[in-house]
Amino acid sequence: MGALSTGEAKTSNAAARTEPDPALLTMTGISKSFLGVPVLRDVSFDLRPGEVHVLAGENGAGKSTLMKIAAGVHTDYEGEIALLGLPSRFSSPQDAAARGISVIHQEMSLIDSMSVVDNIFLGRELTRSGTARQWTDRSAQLRKAREFCEQLDLDIDLSRLVEDYSLSVKNRIEIAKALAFNARIFIMDEPTSALSGPEVDKLFGLIRQLKTRGCGIIYITHRMEEIYRIADRITVLRDGRHVGTAPAGQLSEPELIRWMIGRELSRHFPVRRTAIGAVRLEIDGLSVPKPGGTSTTKKSWLVREVSLSVRAGEIVGLAGLEGSGNTDLLRGIFGAYGKLEQGKVAIDGARFEIHSPRRSVQQGLAYLTNDRKGTGLILGLGLAENITLASLEAVSPALWMRRAMEWQVADRHVRALGIRAAGLWQEVATLSGGNQQKVALAKWIETRPGVLLLDEPTRGVDVGSKHEIYELMTQWTKDGFAILMITSEMPELLGLADRIVVMHRGRVTARFGRAEATQEKVLKAAMADEAV
């Protein structure tokens, strides 16, 4: 027995010799929950040398969580992970990196103000030998870095700062950095989201090189076209469960979509019989530039030439996967990005210059952010304070607060929206998700807006509160509000919206009426590259 346990490593090495392709990484029966909410349930996944394994699924399916477990970010999970057949448990991202797992981030992990070579060796500097141990060996680093870059076909000045290079070069520098760490497993989470067509080609060329070196690549993407260009195998997750794994050649696109959505429209939505009125919000050719991009030659866009309108009593659903620009469109309309030069916006027929959130609120716009805790509420303040935040100057014209009136206003909303709290003084940080969301909604209803821009109005909200929010939205459309809503939940989108506008990479790719919209059509439009 003793010999067996000490020889465990040898045994698996022997197994590796007999079996030509041992998996680089095997994840078996992985489960994980956040504060009691399960996000992964018994998921298994494996990665072989020399393959690109695409991990697909809708927003919230659990892809990122699974990859964070593989990269050592989340350390408390159930299940087994094996590296080259050896059971492993990473204690930290550094630990995972040291064992050859490299994550190529959506947002770069490079430090702009440092040189390329310093970035490549950051955290694992090559040092001189002997007494000069504390000194970095610059010439050795340069020599090594040049080697990696040559392998990657990357002809750049290694002494220049990273910020001098384009995103696509940065992407490859990051991969060079991973090679310097002897990485064999690459996790790429939407690596192309900021790249142009030719840059994507270069990245894919690089991925093929990595494959020939025996590396394995786990690739997350929302773009259907990419999946079939690059994938060897595809695994689909849905609602935290493993739906299936198949070679890319054997999984047709309709089948893949069915795997991804696959659930029934079982939830009930309130029946709305609202008279649709006049156009309240009209957008014509609106573009939103990426903030901070001052160079006029290379302006990049979050939203490009979008036109749509919302009528009184109508709910228009704005569909799109993460990075489609739908949130940026709402933020842009609301003035969160400041003045927008391209495109026209009219509210109730009157031309409206986008300028600032303040101006937009005065014009009757309301914007519920998709991040309640980060940008929607002021968690440290009380219920009443949050409810009146957007209308404080109206409630207190002389800037002297009328506390009694404020509480009256807050109390009215607490009753109308059914907010459950111990009292109006209660800090919103201590409310449940559903009640917090209702507070955020109440804040906007108090401004008496004409147009509600709702970004994920039911995110992180329990089922009961969800239905109450649906009922409220129904009521508001009866009151003549126009609602433009983003939701990543298909049933919600199909169940609530009168019309659906689908966005992809900043542009509108499809429009559907209530009757013609199906999950398949919407998801296809959301994933297609400039389909319409």
Next chain:
Amino acid sequence: MTEPIAQTEPRPAAAKRFLHLGAMQRLLAFGALIVLFVGFSLASPNFLQFDNVVGILLATTVNGVLALGVTFVIITGGIDLSVGTVMTLSAVTTAVFITNWHLPVLLGIMAGLVTGALSGMVNGTLIAKLKIPPFIATLGMLNVARGLALVFSGLRPIYFNDTPVFNQVAMGSLLGSIVPGFEVPNLVLVLFGAAVLASLALSKTVFGRYTFALGSNEEATRLSGVDVDAWKIGVYAVTGLFAGLAGVLIGARLNSAQPSLGLGYELEAIAAAVIGGTSLSGGEGTILGTVIGAFIISTLTNGLRILSVPQEWQTVVTGAIVILAVYLDIIRRRRQS
């Protein structure tokens, strides 16, 4: 792709703990003040004399008024390092108006206040509009104000010898004329009056509400349609206004404007606010706490002097107490999250 946002169930225990901790810092500060008083009284019979206590009150006025102002910016999550030298610039301006230009005393006082408020507005504009970090912007203003004070004064103290009424009103005692024997200088009344005003501004006005909102979550405040830039400039202007008032007070007390004074006052003012429970991360603070904090500092200084502890050691003790206060704030924050 995002992970589902976890639900925050109502946690009355957490709420209670938070309230408990928030009130605790203030209680702790007040307790510390009592302990200091009792301790020094036992250590020296000279401490709890009426004249000495009046001395403590008087010593608190200037720093107290500065600390009131600085409380506002700290609640927004910012900082103002220029209050000390802006105070000096305001004192010099007042002196130039009254002594050099022979203008009415009231006009001179107004000029001092306006100088403070304007300096604050410049700070606020640099921070809100040009997005210069508060630390850097106000550090620059510290030197600008210091330099201007020297320039305007011609490098020499300016005395209010032609207008003895200025000093007389400040050091006279309205209370003493009402309650014989209770000779508390009017300067001290100004401190309490300013504290009441500051407290009302912070708790009863839209301005105060936005001050807290800015410090708690600036982006959420902006996305609620609040003109955060304008309000931020306003907050810095108010801080400057208090620095201007402190300048007028110090001028009246010393019967002169000393252009080389002012450095180091900003740290003592910030210390008072922090000791009183104003959080350097913003979103939290009370005027009552700041007043208590200011009293702790001057009581400590006074008591140590009575015990013949050398000046340099007094400075060491004050520094150590600030570190302790900030550390308490950090512990509190950690427990909160």
